[in-house]
Amino acid sequence: MAVIRGKPYVFNGTADxxxxxxxxxxxxxxxVHTTRVPVMEDGTFQFVLGAEETRKLSGDFTEKIVIQYPSSSGNFSVNYNAESGRITGPSILPENILSELNDKKKRPTVNDDYLDVAITRYGEGNFCDLWFVEPYDAHLALDTILPSPPGIMNISGTTDLPAGTQLSVEVITDSMHPTPKNYDWSHEMADGTAVVSPGMDQKxxxxxxxxxxxxxxxxYLVSVRCKDPSLIAYTFQQMDIIPPPIKKPSGQNYINWSALSLPPLQVNASMQPVMLEGELMLVPQRTGSTNNEIPYGTIIDCGTDSICRIFDKTGIQTLAAYDSNQMRILQVPSGAAIDGSMGGNVTRVSLNGEVILTKINEHGEYVS
Structure with a gap:
């Protein structure tokens, strides 16, 4: 729930x-603060965070709102006693959960999971909804960022921040992965700046x-934030960085095609490349929910044109995807063996003696 600091916030809900x-x-x-609000005959209810309450909201996005629904009218099994400063619950509530809820060394915001468990599992029929409070002082909205190759990327948008306000811009890969201590993020993260200029219609x-x-x-995820630490204003948007249209292989590449024992690969030249929706995931059978799921037996041929063509085990092309960060990360099933020693610049994944993935890299390392 997005809340403007210093202004009243009205929450409207429905109890079913x-x-x-x-x-x-x-x-x-x-x-911790609790209050009970009436439910109307049609099941709707409303509560208000006053201007003073919203003004005190921090910028670390830790404040939370929990709405507790009783199993029957008035039967609230988990409560907060303002006089003692303690949370109480029914006798079946385990002592370790109650102890965590009343640990004064912790901010109450870190105990929302314990409160959820106390209400829903041990609350004698009570249940709850959890809302994260997202406070902000000013509006920021990014214009649509179209897919583009690496280079100088222009960003723009609208805001009600005053002209001259300095903004920070960060572009970071959407595919986070384990990294060594001194990992070089320069190929997956970039920073820039922006500035606010006068507009019209109060924007x-x-x-x-x-x-x-x-x-x-x-x-990648593009985020824009106000540099002034006293102001909360931010926005973000996903965008695709696609491979440059002209590249050539380094020449230091070798593939022993005859050693791969592949079916004839039937390239579909009319299939347009897309960006994978996440890192590659090898699955026994594709569910069709996301395009990064690839079934056992898949063959991937990453060509010199920066496009990876994905084939099923019979050699029929099922997808064309850009050679991207997502294409370089692979989740394999437990017990699988990865072998990069056969056929040159080729990676094979086997499970129980059966090859479940063949990934071919025709381009090697690119040079400009």
Whole structure:
């Protein structure tokens, strides 16, 4: 729930339990505060965070709202005693959970999971909804960023921040992965700046640039934030960095095609490349939910044109995808063996003696 700091926030909800007359609202921040609000005959309810309450919201996105629904009217089994400063519950609530909820060394916001368990599992029929509070001081909205190759990327958008406000821009890969201690992020992360300029209709504009020339192709998250630490204003958007249109292989590449024992690969030249929706995942049978799931027996041929063509075990092409960060990360099933020693620049994955993936890299390392 996005909340403007310093202004009242009205939350409207619906209780789907017939006959209840109240819900209990928990506000978790540096302290715990609860209040009960009436439920109307049509099941709707409303509570308000006052301007003073929203003004105190921090910028670390830790404040939470928990809405507790009783099993029957008035039957709230987990409660907060403001006088003692302790949370209480039914006798079946385990002592270790109660102890965590009342640990004064921790901010109440880190105990929302324990509160959820206390209410839903041990609350004698109570249940709850959890909402994260996202406070902000000013509006920021990015214009659509179209897929583009690495280079100087222009970003722009609208805001109600005053003209001259400095903004920071970050572009970071959407595919996080384990890294060594001194990992070089220059191919997966880039920074830039933007500045707000006067606009019309009470909306100013911002624009800036980011040098993405070192970034590998892939899905990235672009975030824009106000540099002033006293103001909370941010926005983000996903975008694709696609491979440059002209590349040539380094020549230091070798593939022993005859050793691969592949079926004839039937290339579909009309199939347009797309960006993978996540890192590659080898599955027994594709569910079709995302394009990064590949079934056992898949053959991937990453060509010199920066496009990886994906074939089923019979050699029929099923997908064309950009050679990207997502294409370079592979989740394999437990017990699988990875072999890169056969056929030159080829990776094979086997499970129980059966080859379940053949990934061919025709381009080697690119040079400009």
């Amino acid at each position: 339990i017939p006959g209840i007359r109240e819900v209990q609202i928990w506000v978790l921040s540096d302290t 100013n504009h911002f624009s800036g640039t980011v040098d993405t020339s070192l970034l590998r192709a892939g899905l």
